[in-house]
Amino acid sequence: MVFENKRNNMVKNQIESRGVTDELVLRAMRKVPRHLFVEEAIRETAYGDFPLPIGEGQTISQPYMVAVMTEKLELDKSCKVLEIGTGSGYQTAVLAEICERVFTIERVASLEKKARIRLENMGYTNIAFKIGDGTLGWSQFAPYDGILVTAGSPSVPQVLFSQLTEGGRMVIPIGNSFSQMLTVVTKQNGEMLEEPCFGCTFVPLIGREGWEGG
Numbered sequence: 001m002v003f004e005n006k007r008n009n010m011v012k013n014q015i016e017s018r019g020v021t022d023e024l025v026l027r028a029m030r031k032v033p034r035h036l037f038v039e040e041a042i043r044e045t046a047y048g049d050f051p052l053p054i055g056e057g058q059t060i061s062q063p064y065m066v067a068v069m070t071e072k073l074e075l076d077k078s079c080k081v082l083e084i085g086t087g088s089g090y091q092t093a094v095l096a097e098i099c100e101r102v103f104t105i106e107r108v109a110s111l112e113k114k115a116r117i118r119l120e121n122m123g124y125t126n127i128a129f130k131i132g133d134g135t136l137g138w139s140q141f142a143p144y145d146g147i148l149v150t151a152g153s154p155s156v157p158q159v160l161f162s163q164l165t166e167g168g169r170m171v172i173p174i175g176n177s178f179s180q181m182l183t184v185v186t187k188q189n190g191e192m193l194e195e196p197c198f199g200c201t202f203v204p205l206i207g208r209e210g211w212e213g214g
Contacts, residue, residue, distance in 0.1 A: 003035050006047040010034075014049050015067045022071045028097035029067050034060075037090040037118065054088045056108045058203060061150065065200065066091050069171045072184050072197070073146040075099055080141070082163065084134035084205070085150035089115030092127060095148065102127045103141055105134040107206060135207030137163045144168060152180040152202040157209035161185065161192055173202045177211060 011029050020026065035046035037060055042052060051059040061069075070091075075081065079099045086092055086106035092115065095102045106112035109131050116129045130138055135157045137147075142163035149160070149172035156172060164170060164187045173180035174194075180202060184195040204211040 003033060003043075003047075007034065010047040010049075010063050011067075014064050018064055018068070020064075020067045020071050022074075024075065024077075024098045025067055025071045025094075028070070028094045029063065031097060032090065032093045034063065034090055036122075037088040037093075054111065056111055058085075058087050058108065058111060060088045060090050061202075066094055069148060069150075069182070070094055070098070072171045072182075073148060073169050075146055079145040081146045081148065082138060082142075082144040082160075083148045083150065084137075084160070086112055086115045086129065087150060089119045091148070091150060093119060093122070093124065096124050096127050099146075100126065103130070103138050103144070104128070105130045105132055105138060107132065107134060133207040135159065135205060135209035139163060146170070147172075149173070149205060150202065151205035151210070152177065152200075153205040153210050156183075156185050156192065156194070157205075157207075159209055161187065166190070173200050177204045 035043040038046050038052050051062050054060050075098050080101045081095050081099045083104040086104040092104045112131045137160045143165035145168050147170040152173040168187050170185040174183045175181055182197040182200045186193045206212050
């Protein structure tokens with residue numbers, strides 16, 4: 001009950017108060033137990049307005065960032081989504097609450113294993129997991145209605161863009177390795193339309209079409 005109250009307060013004070021209105025997103029944020037996605041020693045801080053470490057130099061994003069990135073994908077229950085950077089699996093769970101199917105890629109095997117076990121134990125059956133270079137996407141199941149990239153990229157990876165369906169949206173931080181601009185990329189008539197949103201800071205997107213190519 002304590003964590004449930006913290007979760008409801010998180011949604012009200014950190015997310016709704018900043019303008020997130022998509023009811024599917026708000027419902028998912030109220031439901032997914034964020035404290036189960038971090039180490040037990042820091043669970044008391046899981047609903048704070050900040051990112052938290054999850055090991056391997058990676059983080060679980062600030063709750064507001066998870067909510068706003070999800071909202072900007074404009075998803076519904078019929079959507080198929082690709083997530084680049086499984087991390088703790090928290091963002092994955094939020095997507096799985098909304099979408100029909102989630103495909104998630106993580107380059108760090110130890111993080112993928114922990115997230116997969118955690119999400120399977122929580123009863124999610126609409127998530128497919130892969131270990132590999134997320135900048136190359138997952139062509140086997142393309143095209144996707146939405147692609148969510150949870151790391152900062154120097155530009156929009158062309159391979160990922162090619163895996164978007166017509167009219168699909170990608171939400172991705174674009175910039176240097178220290179700060180980025182959260183950007184919504186839409187595919188219209190095969191062309192790339194970019195809409196910058198606001199500044200943010202993510203860990204670097206590592207891969208052939210990101211940082212440290214190859």
